[in-house]
Amino acid sequence: MRYLNIGNGRILINIDEFGRLTDLYFPYVGMENQSAGKPIRYYFFDGKNIYEDTKWKVTVNYMQDVNIAEIRADINETVSLVFYDFTDLHDPLYYRIIKILNKGNEEIKGKLIFLIDLDLYSSSFGDTAFFDPQTSSIIHYKSKRYVGAKLFGIMKELSEYTIGKDEVYYDVQDGRLSMKPIDNGNVQFAMAVDLDLLPKGTDKAYFVLAFERKLSDLRKLLSRISPTSVETTFTSNYMFWQNWIRRAKQINDKNVEKLYKISLLVIKNHMDVNGSIIASSDYSFVGLYGDSYNYCWPRDSAISAHALDIAGYGDIAMKHYQYISEVVTEEGFLYHKYNPDKTLASSWHPWIFRGKQIYPIQEDETALQVWAIANHYQIYKDIDELIDIFKNFLKPAIRFLMRYVEDGLPKPSFDLWEERYGIHIYTVSTVYGALVSASELARDIGDEVLASDMLDVAEYMKEEVLRRMVHNGRFIRRIDENGNKDLVIDASMYSPYFFGMVDVRDPIMINTIRAIENSIKVSGGIARYENDMYKRVKSQPNPWIITTLWLAEYYLDLGQREKALDYINWAMSRALPSGLLPEQVDPENFTSTSVVPLVWSHAEFIITVDKLISR
DSSP states (O other), rough: OEEEEEEEESEEEETTTTEEEEEEEEETEEEHHHHHHTTOEEEEEEEEEEEEGSSSEEEEGGGGSSSSSEEEEESSEEEEEEEEEEEEEESSSSEEEEEEEEEESEEEEEEEEEEOOOOOOGTTTTEEEEEEETTTTEEEETEEEEEEEEEEEEEOOOOEEEEEHHHHHHHTTTTOOOOOOOOEESSSEEEEEEEOOOOTTTTEEEEEEEEEEEHHHHHHHHHOHHHHHHHHHHHHHHHHHHHHHHHOOOOOSSHHHHHHHHHHHHHHHTTTSOOOOOOOOTTHHHHHSSSOOBBBBBHHHHHHHHHHHHTOHHHHHHHHHHHTTTTTTTTTTOOSSSSSSSSSSOOOSSEEETTOOOOOOHHHHHHHHHHHHHHHHHOOOOOOHHHHHIIIIIIIHHHHHHHHHETEEEEEOOOOTTTTTEEHHHHHHHHHHHHHHHHHHHHTOOOOHHHHHHHHHHHHHHHHHHHHSEETTOOOEEEETSSOOEOBBGGGGGGHHHHHOTTTOHHHHHHHHHHHHHHEETTEESSSSSSTTTTTOOOOOOHHHHHHHHHHHHHHHHOOHHHHHHHEEEEEEEEOTTSOOOOOTTTTOOSSSOOOOOHHHHHHHHHHHHHHHHH
């Protein structure tokens, strides 16, 4: 299981519950997993016995709520160790500081061994690994991907290594490596550093991974690595992240504050330097489904950018809005999802429906980006910074939202759950919220006619929702592809209130929330909709983090704080001990049934907490 992540916008590293590196993303955050999800294994050899990582007793956490992993492990009754994992603030470098403690009364001459099986470009075909005497490292490369691994101690170089294929695993088992200097194909390699552990004494080692596109550039990175440089980088890294997280809002409840800070780190780590924000870095489902959550969904990323905005990180959110302004279509809409490098990502939405050409889109994704940018402006009033984004994205997107209307409501598109075609209450609500919120920016930037038209379209849309999308005093989730009312209870029916179409106390809204709680409240949390089968493992549908927090937000705005806290506490209890929030959980044992983390879960938690501390 992915248990913790660290990154710097150029690389993203996932760490599992054993403290092992499982995913190595480079050169984009979320694009190209250079390990293909296979963990880097490590072993301790005490001169007689070999102790492998899965047998150790391990805890994995963020160190003092900063972007440094602290991993503690008891290898046996005598030997324990601590890892401090972090990335460089600028370059594609990952560091691990290793402290080893001998609690016994006898000296131990041991070794720490790393077993590394990379698949560059997420493929095992055509790789080469070799020992590089110039940098005392092992370099693994293919085409334009170079990874250098360096293991050393204080006044100690790499003591042993070997490179090969499957036989490397067996070479490790006796604690002695055969020193083979090169191999190609589906290669693996192992490296070891000697440890001198006096009675009640300690030793220290360092493990570094460097990533580059050229051999010469990789060697430059590796050549500057030393115990002093790693320790200096650790200190500056710790100070930077302490100051970075200090910008966050102060929260009295320490448990809430801790998860709030970790949520900010999760969003930051899943954001590329170019502004892309991926939905999740969990690679574990690739082998099952042939795809992943390693994409930038405009919906998820808009909500994540909005969370950064309200938390006080508007400068970072602006990088994402710039990214979006560079991928929007000429027609003004956004496609289903994008790769971190700004290319069009995989999709299952058709371009034809019932013999008619359609846009393969979820219109709420375009609307949410408009809404998020508009809310950014309301907070920061940075009109100078938004001129180009208004020209390149906002204005074309606004015109699309106003044009893509029929009989007062948005034309059919796919829903936020990416399953159904029709006119959805969530989509209509986001379009309404986008047009109303962005009208202020349009007016302030000088386009008063557009601003007035936006409000007129939004008002007519609201009238049509109240006339056509209400049943028995509550909202419906959609008008289906046949023009019929879809009466299935769906958590997304909370949206008319959230995006400002109706008041939180509107009787229709109250009835809608009551219907949601009566129909899809499962084990204290809220499922997506009635009889949801996605990742379902039991007789009841899985409760989700985001849907549960939607109701917390509603009750906070309604002034019912205690009821909101019930939902907030439920969501917080679903976090891993490291603080990562899943997408959804088993309704009986509450274990994750999908990806960990889901960035949207963390973003929604920030949005909820902002309402909590503002009330």
